[in-house]
Amino acid sequence: xxxxxxxxxxxxxxxxxxxxxxxxxxxxxxxxxxxxxxxxxxxxxxxxxxxxxxxxxxxxxxxxxxxxxxxxxxxxxxxxxxxxxxxxxxxxxxxxxxxxxxxxxxxxxxxxxxxxxxxxxxxxxxxxxxxxxxxxxxxxxxxxxxxxxxxxxxxxxxxxxxxxxxxxxxxxxxxxxxxxxxxxxxxxxxxxxxxxxxxxxxxxxxxxxxxxxxxxxxxxxxxxxxxxxxxxxxxxxxxxxxxxxxxxxxxxxxxxxxxxxxxxxxxxxxx
DNA sequence: ATGCGGACCTGTTAGC
DNA sequence: TGCTAACAGGTCCGCA
Numbered sequence: 001x002x003x004x005x006x007x008x009x010x011x012x013x014x015x016x017x018x019x020x021x022x023x024x025x026x027x028x029x030x031x032x033x034x035x036x037x038x039x040x041x042x043x044x045x046x047x048x049x050x051x052x053x054x055x056x057x058x059x060x061x062x063x064x065x066x067x068x069x070x071x072x073x074x075x076x077x078x079x080x081x082x083x084x085x086x087x088x089x090x091x092x093x094x095x096x097x098x099x100x101x102x103x104x105x106x107x108x109x110x111x112x113x114x115x116x117x118x119x120x121x122x123x124x125x126x127x128x129x130x131x132x133x134x135x136x137x138x139x140x141x142x143x144x145x146x147x148x149x150x151x152x153x154x155x156x157x158x159x160x161x162x163x164x165x166x167x168x169x170x171x172x173x174x175x176x177x178x179x180x181x182x183x184x185x186x187x188x189x190x191x192x193x194x195x196x197x198x199x200x201x202x203x204x205x206x207x208x209x210x211x212x213x214x215x216x217x218x219x220x221x222x223x224x225x226x227x228x229x230x231x232x233x234x235x236x237x238x239x240x241x242x243x244x245x246x247x248x249x250x251x252x253x254x255x256x257x258x259x260x261x262x263x264x265x266x267x268x269x270x271x
Numbered sequence: 272a273t274g275c276g277g278a279c280c281t282g283t284t285a286g287c
Numbered sequence: 288t289g290c291t292a293a294c295a296g297g298t299c300c301g302c303a
Contacts, residue, residue: 002296002297003296003297006296032280034279034280034297034298034299058297058298072297072298073296073297074280074296074297074298075280075295075296075297075298076280076281076282076295076296076297091281108280109280109281109282110279110280110281110282110295110297111279111280111281112279112280112297112298113297127298127299151273152273152274153273153274154273154274154275158274158275161297162298163297163298170296170297171295171296171297172296173296217296219295219296220282220283220295220296222296259274259275259276260275260276260277261295262294262295273303274302274303275301275302275303276300276301276302276303277299277300277301277302278298278299278300278301279297279298279299279300281295282294282295283293283294283295284292284293284294284295285291285292285293285294286290286291286292286293287289287290287291287292
């Protein structure tokens with residue numbers, strides 16, 4: 001479910017409900033996430049006040065007095081704010097309860113998500129320290145991609161989906177960005193010109209910003225805290241559109257597999 | 272060092 | 288209708 005726009009939509013949605021609020025209790029119904037939830041997390045979080053809610057890549061960072069809660073939604077995770085008690089469903093693994101009665105509920109059918117606590121700077125945490133730049137920051141640009149890709153034979157799609165290259169770009173937005181930039185997903189990263197990377201970097205930013213404005217992409221079940229889906233799905237030009245007409249040249253879009261992921265492209269517009 | 276495949280997990284859908 | 292296989296928004300790990 002979540003790539004950068006969905007995680008950011010989640011952050012913006014839940015922030016006003018939990019900022020400044022104090023945690024009274026953690027309810028862990030199933031600790032078996034990607035990594036087991038620490039047994040003592042409840043004791044640690046009790047009495048902590050949320051000072052700031054940030055995002056790094058697809059990680060949400062809840063800063064508190066004594067440390068920071070690092071949260072990842074994995075492939076199928078989501079967060080919801082509940083103002084009154086709602087019977088937990090099968091995949092509602094964790095509740096964070098606040099003094100004002102709010103409940104932040106973590107749901108994750110596939111359990112690829114995770115929760116970590118750290119007392120140091122979360123950016124130094126093992127999971128975060130090797131992450132590449134934020135795609136919407138100024139230090140991410142065509143020149144950066146060009147320099148970093150020299151000598152690499154990896155398919156450009158895999159290259160931009162690697163969080164050490166740049167964070168936040170998952171399968172949907174990798175496909176969409178490459179289409180926007182007219183680059184074939186299988187092209188070797190090291191064989192792409194500076195000019196084409198300039199265009200790709202710009203298109204990545206544009207695609208992500210536009211998705212953000214639409215509240216992210218809902219394929220099956222992503223909803224923001226208000227229960228509304230993301231509307232970027234209607235803007236997808238290639239993702240999940242194999243066989244349909246290219247919106248630019250009207251020729252049929254193709255699907256291949258790259259690095260175990262479905263890849264969609266227009267063989268005419270993308271070279 | 273780079274790059275690839277496998278692994279983790281459950282739910283949904285396509286195909287026989 | 289029912290069973291099975293393939294696939295799904297992520298990313299870490301180990302091996303070549």
